[in-house]
Amino acid sequence: MAITPAPAAAKSPTPSPRSVLRDTAFLRLWAGTTASGLATWALPFVLGLAVLHRDLGGAALGLVLAARTAGFLLAVAVGGVQADRHSPRSVVLCSALAAAVAAPLLAAGLGRSLVLMTAAAALAGAGQGACRPAFQALTAETVDAERRRQANAAMTMAVRSSTLAGPALTALLAAFLDVGTLLLGIGLLWLVAALVPGKGARTAADPAAEPAPRAGFRAxxxxxxxxxxxxxxxxxxxxxxxxxxxxxxxxxxxxxxxxxxxxxxxxxxxxxxxxxxxxxxxxxxxxxxxxxxxxxxxxxxxxxxxxxxxxxxxxxxxxxxxxxxxxxxxxxxxxxxxxxxxxxxxxxxxxxxxxxxxxxxxxxxxxxxxxxxxxxxxxxxxxxxxxxxxxxxxxxxxxxxxxxxxxxxxxxxxxxxxxxx
CATH class of the missing domain: 1.20.1250.20 (MFS general substrate transporter like domains)
Incomplete structure (x- = not known):
């Protein structure tokens, strides 16, 4: 409800909230989200290049991508529970590091071990899946309510830009780098996603506070x-x-x-x-x-x-x-x-x-x-x-x-x- 100013007070315009693009904490979160988006969209394209280079067969590609999807779906639910149970920032860190570790494992298995590649793809998918709800919750902790629409628009623009830039950048780099090196580059992007975002409000709370007892995962x-x-x-x-x-x-x-x-x-x-x-x-x-x-x-x-x-x-x-x-x-x-x-x-x-x-x-x-x-x-x-x-x-x-x-x-x-x- 609007508040009428006192008669003696001069009216002043309501100050607009500072742009979210000038907020260092949000820009760090945005950079991490963008890096994870680029890595997510680049991986299928790089694996497709492996098929073109005959390092991976068509049936093997389908198996690897299916394992990635399965890992993603399983980890989405787990990541949501863990982000609420502990903190979104800790889940972003752990899940992005898991996806980063999966990248060199994919490179190691390329042309050598389909079992290793399948397991690594499932790990990569799990990292991607657990990140998603954690990033949503971390956005709410990092940005105040008045600026969240702007923040979410910037986040979704990063995701959409990644769908264009990820494959395009990969195709450009593929002219100079082999598939194994590109996979390692995806791992570096996941390291950025893991390490660049800052602490959310809950993460910055008093570490000495006693955690409340929690129910089991299903509950x-x-x-x-x-x-x-x-x-x-x-x-x-x-x-x-x-x-x-x-x-x-x-x-x-x-x-x-x-x-x-x-x-x-x-x-x-x-x-x-x-x-x-x-x-x-x-x-x-x-x-x-x-x-x-x-x-x-x-x-x-x-x-x-x-x-x-x-x-x-x-x-x-x-x-x-x-x-x-x-x-x-x-x-x-x-x-x-x-x-x-x-x-x-x-x-x-x-x-x-x-x-x-x-x-x-x-x-x-x-x-x-x-x-x-x-x-x-x-x-x-x-x-x-x-x-x-x-x-x-x-x-x-x-x-x-x-x-x-x-x-x-x-x-x-x-x-x-x-x-x-």
Whole structure:
């Protein structure tokens, strides 16, 4: 509620919070997150180069990447519990060091031991998975509430930039370095992610304080689920993510290369659409960093539903520019959802349960993508690409729209906030 100044006092404008980009603690956290993103996106590309150089077979590549995904999914839940139990900073340190150790093990096993490479890939995936919820919780500890939207926008811009810069930088370095050296370079990036971020607020607390007794892992994870259930808007958001990730994203991942080849007879549409999606996401992050919609939850769900334009554009015999434009709009929309979603989670969820609730988000986002990919291809063979794309586009539009009707979804808050953050 606004406070009326005393009559004798001169009105002064409310000071705007200092830019998060001038905060040294946040910049260290951002640098660590960026390094982890570059390492994450570079690894599959480097392993692909190993196939081209005949150091790794196609079947072996699939096994190594599957082990990485399995390690990621297992560690997301564990990392969330440990970040709440101890501190996000300690989990970032340990998990990033684990991923750093995995890099030279991958290099040692390259062309020599598939068993070693598979184990190292699982370790690398575990490090990546445990980092994700810990970084979310560490952001909430490092940045005050007024600047978290800006901080989350900067974080997501780092992730999106990594999807472009990681493979591109790797391809450039591959002209001068062999695959083993590139893998060691990925290990160095993980060392940056481990060592550069500073301490969060909880880490900087009195070290002599007696820690409270903790329940077992299962009990604490279930406690995180109960906390998530206290926020209907969060459960609604997860439902929207299921539709977009498991159906929309998976369908377009399978269909776009096929349609680029068969309908347009060129790889240009595939490359241009994926680039437009990433550039759109960067633009969306810039927009939402400064835009404050009055009903931020409804605006976020509208952005999430915009992904339906991607499968819709692939259904219709449109000009390839329309496909590229649809992917650009989808990229903008996904960040109009992501940034308020992360910010609201950091604001609404109890701080000592934030990492566990964030781990549920990543489990849904990353865990259902392989399931969707495994089911979409057989569905296309059985029903045809147009029918599958139609169902997926409808799900992308309708499920977020239904989620927006859930109580508390309008503002991503249990009670209407006095500000949009």
């Amino acid at each position: 604490e994870f279930l406690e995180g689920i109960r906390e998530a259930r206290r926020h209907p808007w969060f459960l609604a958001g997860l439902a929207g993510l299921v539709a977009v990730v498991a159906l929309g994203y998976s369908a377009t991942s399978v269909a776009l290369p096929m349609i680029s080849r068969d309908r347009y007879d060129t790889e240009w549409v595939l490359a241009a659409a994926m680039t437009a999606y990433t550039l759109g996401a960067l633009a969306g992050a810039l927009v939402i960093a400064v835009w404050r919609p009055r009903s931020q939850g409804w605006a976020a769900f509208a952005g999430l539903a915009a992904y339906g334009l991607a499968p819709l554009s692939l259904m219709l015999p449109v000009h390839p520019v329309a496909v590229v434009a649809a992917y650009a709009v989808a990229g903008i929309g996904i960040e109009l959802f992501n940034v308020p979603w992360f910010t609201a989670t950091q604001r609404e969820v109890a701080p000592d349960k934030l990492a566990r609730v964030s781990s549920l988000d990543f489990l849904v986002s990353y865990g259902l993508a392989p399931v969707g990919l495994a089911l979409i291809a057989p569905a296309i063979e059985a029903f045809g690409v147009t029918a599958v794309l139609a169902v997926c586009a409808a799900a992308c539009f309708l499920v977020p729209a239904a989620a927006a009707l859930v109580p508390t979804a309008r503002h991503f808050a249990r009670t209407a906030p006095t500000s949009t953050d």
